[in-house]
Amino acid sequence: MADHVGLKSLPLDALHRRLGGRMVAFAGHAMPVQYREGVIAEHLWTRAHAGLFDVSHMGQLTLGGAGAAEWLETLAPGDFRALPPGRMRYSLLLAPDGGILDDLMVTNVGSGFHLVVNGATKHDDLAHMRAHLPAGLVLTHREEAALLALQGPEAAGALQRLGVAPEGPETPAVAALKFMAAGCYIWRGIPLLVSRSGYTGEDGFEISVSATAAEALAEALLADPSVRPIGLGARDSLRLEAGLPLYGHDLTPDTEPVEAGLAFAISKRRKAEGGFPGAGRILKALLDGPARRRVGLRLEGRQPAREGATIHAGDEQVGIVTSGGHGPSVGGPIAMGYVAAPHAADGTALAIEVRGKRLPATVVPLPFWHKSYAR
Numbered sequence: 555m556a557d558h559v560g561l562k563s564l565p566l567d568a569l570h571r572r573l574g575g576r577m578v579a580f581a582g583h584a585m586p587v588q589y590r591e592g593v594i595a596e597h598l599w600t601r602a603h604a605g606l607f608d609v610s611h612m613g614q615l616t617l618g619g620a621g622a623a624e625w626l627e628t629l630a631p632g633d634f635r636a637l638p639p640g641r642m643r644y645s646l647l648l649a650p651d652g653g654i655l656d657d658l659m660v661t662n663v664g665s666g667f668h669l670v671v672n673g674a675t676k677h678d679d680l681a682h683m684r685a686h687l688p689a690g691l692v693l694t695h696r697e698e699a700a701l702l703a704l705q706g707p708e709a710a711g712a713l714q715r716l717g718v719a720p721e722g723p724e725t726p727a728v729a730a731l732k733f734m735a736a737g738c739y740i741w742r743g744i745p746l747l748v749s750r751s752g753y754t755g756e757d758g759f760e761i762s763v764s765a766t767a768a769e770a771l772a773e774a775l776l777a778d779p780s781v782r783p784i785g786l787g788a789r790d791s792l793r794l795e796a797g798l799p800l801y802g803h804d805l806t807p808d809t810e811p812v813e814a815g816l817a818f819a820i821s822k823r824r825k826a827e828g829g830f831p832g833a834g835r836i837l838k839a840l841l842d843g844p845a846r847r848r849v850g851l852r853l854e855g856r857q858p859a860r861e862g863a864t865i866h867a868g869d870e871q872v873g874i875v876t877s878g879g880h881g882p883s884v885g886g887p888i889a890m891g892y893v894a895a896p897h898a899a900d901g902t903a904l905a906i907e908v909r910g911k912r913l914p915a916t917v918v919p920l921p922f923w924h925k926s927y928a929r
Contacts, residue, residue, distance in 0.1 A: 613676025618666030652832020755796025797921030
């Protein structure tokens with residue numbers, strides 16, 4: 555059962571509670587913010603070993619039918635026509651003015667596309683996509699599916715020891731998958747869609763599995779001594795250290811891709827041809843540079859800056875913090891935010907106002923923590 559009326563339970567709700575998870579409301583669901591050892595211990599365990607995250611609140615969609623890739627390109631700036639089976643791409647669902655409605659992962663599964671969208675926006679995303687869906691294409695919300703993320707340097711070994719086997723001869727062993735690749739696998743007769751991806755900056759996997767089999771899979775993974783359960787708190791600090799933006803905080807409909815540092819999500823062909831929502835505005839920002847930029851900030855001292863704190867250059871406010879907190883692996887307070895382009899160069903000295911006090915901060919390159927992907 556959920557903690558209060560209107561809050562949905564995830565397939566692993568009972569398991570989270572047995573493991574001592576402290577449940578909070580997140581994206582309309584009851585989710586564990588931490589377990590018994592706490593956020594810092596969970597963060598550091600994931601960096602050193604393997605952490606298991608329940609991300610079943612995310613929206614999983616399937617898209618099929620002739621012309622699916624071409625239609626996706628009318629909503630997002632990726633080159634989906636050139637995306638081969640078994641490969642995935644990070645992309646952006648764009649508003650007509652080029653603002654970011656959501657960020658998402660798009661995987662070519664051969665028979666169509668598998669999309670993973672954010673939990674807080676999944677119903678709005680579905681409505682937006684269905685409003686533009688042409689006859690002949692089928693868009694399905696896979697509400698019966700759970701999603702687990704296994705992250706950390708020991709994740710591949712743990713998944714291999716579990717006995718996850720390729721579904722067909724063309725699919726590599728799970729430990730041989732490369733970053734941003736995916737395939738269909740079998741575990742104890744249960745089909746899995748496994749991708750080598752995640753949002754921690756570490757090597758790892760995301761595993762789509764039926765809700766009815768999710769608890770058995772999670773318990774089998776947690777039986778491996780290298781794997782521990784990890785909550786939302788450490789997920790947030792891990793992605794912050796990795797410089798990864800969070801939708802609803804670092805990305806909103808008021809944000810366009812270039813100022814967000816996400817120009818890589820606009821494929822080369824799309825930059826040349828356009829044809830995606832807001833192309834005029836976005837391509838102009840690529841050519842001329844945006845008026846503001848998302849930057850990393852290191853703060854002096856130990857006090858962190860949180861979302862909404864203002865950023866200053868002398869007496870002038872030049873930006874705002876969109877994510878901030880303590881970075882357990884980097885040993886101090888870090889933040890991301892948007893600042894006016896003239897103040898966005900690495901090494902720029904700024905100040906962040908926290909509780910009426912100006913804290914010295916310096917613009918630094920993102921990410922704060924070196925990413926360890928299996929390329």
